[in-house]
Amino acid sequence: MQYEKDFLKKLYENLLDMRLLEKKMVDTYAQGRVPGHVHSGVGQEATYAGVLTNFKEGDYYKRTHRVTAIPYMMGTSLDTFFGELLAKKTGNSGGRGGSLHIGELRTGDLGFSGTLGCDAAVGVGAALTIDMEGRDNVAFVFMGDGTSSRGPVYEAMNLAAAWKLPVLFVCQNNQFAISTPSSYSIAAENAVADRAPGYAMPAKVVDGTDVLAVYEAAKELLEGVRAGKGPAVLECKDYRWRGHFEGDQCAYRDAAVTEDWIEHKDCVKNFEAMLLEQGVLTQEEVDRMRSDFDHAMDEAILRAEAAPEMEPEEIYDGLYV
Template structure:
């Protein structure tokens, strides 16, 4: 594919934004500013940035618990994202969702269930809405290699295929479901793509550390899905750099394997590509990082100054009135 400088630069900016967002999240969590646990997505940026580069206005997104910074890529304001993460009133859900349940319907970002896989049916439901509205929009449903083994996932994929709904299922294969390696949990090597045949839908496996490879694979499937032919499955192979949660000692992993995967850094890979082909300069790279860091710091300051959600308001939307 031929790419414009603007397109490549935007991809790089989003990679950097997602990486720095996740690093800032780890920092503020370590300072005790984030209630609950966080699940860092450092190392998996290319999967999300490359896939979502095919998005258009009016699409829907089902993001999982990792990485939460994807909300910013979709267009959820940083101020409200960090406020939500910190349990503050100015969060996009008034601080009720917290770090694992960031959602904003006005941006197409659907909520996330604490029971992995169960909410994929919500993504399929959004696909049904699109079909009834007769638009060329689609739904991006992200899930991990561990979630791929849940029964609700099969039901969602089966229905999406039977009704030819515009859904792109994206399997973030980061090799581990908490502490269980994919080889110990799945009878197939590719828990997302290898199962597509059972539903009669196309699939593609891409390098989750190469944003351009992810984009090209996603673009091919996106065109299929938007054409009205039905759903498809994209599987991106990457690696979770950090533990399942912050504080995870990762005794179940070989440190040398982690080190090898970290050498495939998607941000560094894209940076080198842009420099080699004269799309960007070292000075421009420094400026991009400086500007994004400043935006993130400003949003964190806003969230810190935001009032905490009062206890009496926490359960306000729990039941239908």
């Protein structure tokens, strides 16, 4: 497959930025500067980057708690991002939502429910709007393998299929629901893809650490979805490098396996190596991209820390329109 150089550079930049942002959240949390929880998605960036490189104006996506950095790739500024993470007035909900609810509707972000799976049908509803308006857009519904065991996910899939709505369900299978391995909780080999035939949906399983493979698989499925053939499933296999949340020591799993994934299946490192080898990027460019974005994040964090919080007395603001 031949790609434009600019396309590959942009994809790499998105992937890299998400990696750096995920890491920055971990570091900032470790420094005690984040008031709530951080669910790191380090190592899993390729699924979002690959799938949403297919995002068109007018599409929607329903995010998950991992990768938290995704709203940045979709157009939310670092100021809004860190404003919300640090519970400041500059966040998208004024710091009242937190890391799980960072995002802006204008970028296509439909929001997220911390009660996992309850929001799967939110993407189906957005697809209903698309259908009513006769657009060739789609709604992406991301979920993890853990969430895939919940009933509302299947109600959402069934309704999308029954109404033939333009939804791409994307399972980011990182193999763990907090501490429980998917091999224990899901009898099928592929958490969502294997169940797709039950909803008459086409499905693909792809290496979720190979950003171009993810991009291509999503692209292929989306041809049918955008053409009005109904929903589809893409399952991306990757691995959760860190704990469910920061502070989780992962005592329940074999550290050697984790090390192996980090060593051999690093989606950023592998893509970077490929682009360097092909001469799409130079080491100098890579280094500059890293330091530029790192600097931009540090500046944004300092601005967020200096930003005001909402006053406690503003607690009722916006409860009703």
